[in-house]
Amino acid sequence: MLTVTRMDLDGAGSPMALVTKILKAEPDLPIPVPIEDLARQLDITEIRVLAADGFEGGLITDAGRSEGFILVNGAAGRERQRFTVGHELGHFLMTHHAPKTDAGFTCSRGDMRRARLAEMTPAVRMEVEANEFSALLLMPPPMWRHAMNGLGDPDLGQVTALARQFGVSKEAAARSYAQYHDAPVAIVVAKDGRLQRVYRNLSSFPKLCVAAGDPIPPSSAFHRLPATLGQMSDMVEARAQYWLESDWGTPLPELSEQVAFQRDGFAMVLLWAELAEENEDGEDNRTSKERLRDRQAKWGDRR
Numbered sequence: 001m002l003t004v005t006r007m008d009l010d011g012a013g014s015p016m017a018l019v020t021k022i023l024k025a026e027p028d029l030p031i032p033v034p035i036e037d038l039a040r041q042l043d044i045t046e047i048r049v050l051a052a053d054g055f056e057g058g059l060i061t062d063a064g065r066s067e068g069f070i071l072v073n074g075a076a077g078r079e080r081q082r083f084t085v086g087h088e089l090g091h092f093l094m095t096h097h098a099p100k101t102d103a104g105f106t107c108s109r110g111d112m113r114r115a116r117l118a119e120m121t122p123a124v125r126m127e128v129e130a131n132e133f134s135a136l137l138l139m140p141p142p143m144w145r146h147a148m149n150g151l152g153d154p155d156l157g158q159v160t161a162l163a164r165q166f167g168v169s170k171e172a173a174a175r176s177y178a179q180y181h182d183a184p185v186a187i188v189v190a191k192d193g194r195l196q197r198v199y200r201n202l203s204s205f206p207k208l209c210v211a212a213g214d215p216i217p218p219s220s221a222f223h224r225l226p227a228t229l230g231q232m233s234d235m236v237e238a239r240a241q242y243w244l245e246s247d248w249g250t251p252l253p254e255l256s257e258q259v260a261f262q263r264d265g266f267a268m269v270l271l272w273a274e275l276a277e278e279n280e281d282g283e284d285n286r287t288s289k290e291r292l293r294d295r296q297a298k299w300g301d302r303r
């Protein structure tokens with residue numbers, strides 16, 4: 001039974017501040033988060049599923065935010081619908097968000113994927129904030145960290161399991177997984193052999209030299225494996241120089257990759273970088289043969 005009200009959220013304006021207050025008022029919030037019940041508890045009077053092209057979600061409300069009415073694209077899967085409800089609830093609770101038209105907020109599929117950029121227009125910033133709110137609410141950091149605790153080596157199977165546990169799409173789970181994992185990991189989303197998006201741990205995973213629209217590097221295991229739906233490859237060694245930007249004189253990390261093929265030509269590639277362990281003089285004194293042997297010992301049980 002939820003008891004949180006908008007009074008509990010007074011003074012919170014950012015996605016993180018709002019979610020922190022919601023969790024404070026609902027310390028036993030179940031997982032998966034009952035997003036529709038939560039929205040109703042916070043003065044969304046109706047959530048209506050619509051079959052319409054070109055939009056993913058909408059919010060109708062008044063300037064004073066007395067109540068709200070959420071529309072959701074019925075053609076989307078259950079997890080995407082949940083994310084959309086969270087996104088629209090974010091627009092409703094962040095009272096500095098103003099709709100583009102008098103008809104209210106109408107948000108596209110692209111809006112649901114917008115991520116933080118160095119430069120953002122106010123309209124883009126609103127979409128980014130609504131996405132951050134939805135992600136934080138559906139994958140509350142304390143519960144998410146707890147679920148990721150002790151998972152061990154990175155593995156795409158964990159992303160699938162977390163997505164199921166939290167009732168989010170694999171892609172939403174992938175983004176948080178890369179962000180929260182202790183190891184430097186990145187998850188590449190590919191479609192028809194080309195890179196679409198990358199989620200990486202910004203503080204620990206190096207910059208990629210492959211950009212959106214580029215083909216997946218020919219050296220990748222992606223091209224060697226049969227595209228079997230729902231199957232995940234083993235973690236195998238990757239060629240770092242084809243994935244990562246290199247600085248002259250700085251050794252590239254050792255890189256591993258794991259591939260999972262999905263529906264409609266989509267695939268995910270998990271990249272795991274192991275940064276060179278440096279001695280005090282900044283050199284790795286192992287020979288390349290020794291490095292290979294160490295790595296094989298580490299991975300031996302997986303082959």
Ligand SMILES: [Zn+2]
Pocket residue numbers: 087091105106107108111126127130
């Ligand atoms: Zn929006």
